[in-house]
């Protein structure tokens with residue numbers, strides 16, 4: 001069994017992707033359509049089968065090569081009408097793992113239950129996004145913040161859970177999105193609480209997990225005391241069989257083997273710093289209300305997650321509006337032909353002039369005079385506040401200059417030889433966007449993000465100067481994240 005790689009990237013808002021892949025290698029199997037029932041979604045591919053409960057988007061069954069690879073207690077219900085989390089499969093722990101810290105961040109988590117609300121919420125199965133590809137049957141599930149979640153956790157969010165049944169793997173990806181229009185950060189923990197079914201006849205005490213040597217771990221059986229693991233190979237044995245350990249900064253590849261028996265499972269992970277190893281032991285297992293008889297003997301939880309620290313997803317850009325600003329070229333056609341931008345004052349350098357114009361166009365409505373008396377009273381803002389309200393634009397470099405020799409509209413990327421004093425020079429600058437910014441856009445304007453392929457060689461629509469920008473940017477190495 002292999003936990004595969006994850007990646008985290010950013011888009012409008014931020015995405016943080018946690019990935020785990022249950023991967024048992026075999027040849028390619030035939031693809032089959034996705035089936036839905038009132039409470040579940042069923043993926044089939046050749047002889048493989050996965051079933052996901054809408055409750056918690058919990059993958060509660062994964063059958064490969066005729067064997068069930070996950071443990072789900074027969075006393076647990078996957079029905080949406082049942083409010084309890086599924087006891088087994090891969091419950092999603094989000095936005096917290098374990099009992100919430102009720103005082104942190106002004107009580108942000110104080111209304112949450114253990115492991116958060118994602119695993120007990122009813123997720124929406126997105127038939128529209130779901131698809132069959134050469135490599136997998138892929139089902140998408142969404143959970144967005146709504147009045148009920150906002151009373152529990154006062155943050156906007158969107159979770160997208162992607163379950164892929166591949167030829168020889170089950171992929172479960174959790175993406176966390178902090179909407180760009182949210183003004184607050186989105187601090188969360190996340191963990192995929194996987195109940196790995198043990199081969200018949202193997203009990204937890206014969207399970208070995210490696211390599212864990214040298215790691216710091218929090219032992220929840222010993223009151224969350226933090227210790228150093230001195231064993232490279234850890235056996236799932238503890239007081240009365242109970243093991244409950246949070247290994248911090250664990251290796252991205254872990255092996256699960258069985259004392260005196262064949263077979264192994266490989267757990268591989270990325271962007272999931274930590275891993276939890278848990279089994280309640282027979283006594284505590286029997287005390288769990290929805291645990292089937294001797295259920296605790298049939299699984300070990302090896303749970304990749306981000307639990308040692310919180311992820312802080314910050315909205316990239318917050319878009320606010322402000323009063324209209326006069327347009328100096330009434331027609332759209334003219335505006336497209338006329339380069340955007342504005343004129344600078346005599347004493348201004350081009351860079352300073354551009355910063356002033358950017359602030360005028362996209363800065364906050366009102367002017368903040370930092371550190372001095374503002375008209376009509378003193379302002380207690382410090383420089384940090386000012387940055388939050390108005391980005392400090394970094395003018396990177398001049399990309400091109402365009403000259404207008406006379407009163408006609410046309411401009412040239414060179415000074416025509418017969419012209420001594422051009423009527424106008426326009427300089428196009430590359431400006432680095434700050435990492436986060438509040439952009440106040442005048443109500444009568446739009447802030448447009450144009451892909452380079454739209455501009456490329458499209459002088460008919462955008463004029464020669466803008467259409468030339470992709471060529472000019474080609475000298476830069478752009479890192480796509």
Ligand code: TA6
Pocket residue numbers: 085098114115193220244276278301303
């Ligand atoms: O992941 C281990 C753990 O945090 C254990 O401490 C135990 O509480 C387990 O999760 C199950 O929690 P649950 O709320 O599903 O009963």
